[in-house]
Amino acid sequence: MTMPFYVSPEQIMADKAEFARKGIARGKSIVALEYQDGVLLIAENATSLSKVGEIYDRIAFAGVGKFSEFDQLRKLGVRFADTKGYAYSREDVRGHALANAYSQAIGEVFTREMKPLEIEIIVAEVGDDRYQDHRDNTLYRVTFDGFISDHRRYCVIGGNVEDVESILKNDYQDGMSRSEAAKLGRKALDSGAERGSSLTEENLEVCILSRSRPGRKFERLSTDEVSSMLGA
């Protein structure tokens, strides 16, 4: 007769966390940073599979780790936001509610399922100048175990967070222009990667949430736009 081995809950959680961290550490990083007209999201990504996406008028999503898993979360977020905006009003769709829903869902998978999600995500919300109480930008990070944190100025997810963050900590300034923010983002991502040459517009994915745009604030920047921003 075989006896099942006893494994303590602490051990199970530690093993799962270890497994998820390994998966994420292999991936590249994404930086979200506030600039003078909103939030800029910049990802190292040479493929045509997007890591950054639009959720709603003022909300964007970014994910690292296993593509199929974070892309599924992105779609769930779009469904959540569109249903809420349809049932109530567009102004009722807020970043913190979505970030909380993500945190709960990801946390639930972490505790219930054998395999945790090998992902980390950012929910970024740009402020709305029309309402006094909606003016600030907010950046939320949700990790593989459902841990949620909110950030000001910048937020990093992915493989080499410490190196990327140290650059941002030194060089970040309030009120940067869009191209200053993009340049800083690239510099920060460069520091986190192990490679000879530096990042160019060909292997960067850059999206913005721009306050000054009417309606849907999300915009994916074309390679040409990114190139002119980084060159200028």
Next chain:
Amino acid sequence: MLLRGKYQGSSFFELLQVDYKHLLPALPADAQPAGAQVPHGTTVLAMKYQGGVLVAGDRLATAGHSVASRDVVKVFATDGNSLMAISGAAGPCIEMARILSVELEHYEKIEGEPLELDGKANKLSQMIRQNLPAAMQGLAVVPLFAGYDLRRKEGRLWKFDITGGRYEEMEFDATGSGGLFARESLKHDWRADLSKEEAVRAAIEALTAAADEDRATGGVDLERKIYPVVKLCSAEGVDEGSEQEIEQAYRNVLERRGRGGASQ
């Protein structure tokens, strides 16, 4: 709540049908015809012009023989390249325009690229087909759909029937209770090379003709400053005609009819 849903596709309308049934109208099979009790929207029209396509509608909603609303809007931009105008039971019509605009945005976000104009028209036709039981109870939705086709580089327009039948029109069309009179007027004024200003004027002329002949269609109400809604869709996107433009077009129409614009 994020993980509870069953639906995995890219359509918002289907998402509501599968996971959020309570957000869609439920109509019992034995419901009594509600026809005359609910507000109905009346005349809307669409036409091609040089740069794209124009859609316009009057502002009146009627319930039986009464005015339900004098300033209802029946023309909607469903996204940056398409317009929808509604006639029929105002409630379900306006709701369908809302769902369609969420549908188009939803698809674009989930899939990463927008639907083709044909795809948008086809989706609307499926939504109208779903509404058939309600249409049989008198809550018909009979829209016009128009947009600028970015691939063909031209404006296009479609009309629909209550069964979801979808018919592409090459020149213009008008539906609703005053639709016949608006079509007659457009038949006279329409040319393929209408400029934007001429198209706006032809639209106002047609709506004025419809309001003249059909009691359920509202014309231009200078006293209350209520003007028809005119929206244009071209390569540059959706453009809303200004009230000044519409008022000017209306005064021109009156002048041509020999009544003199200023005294009205």
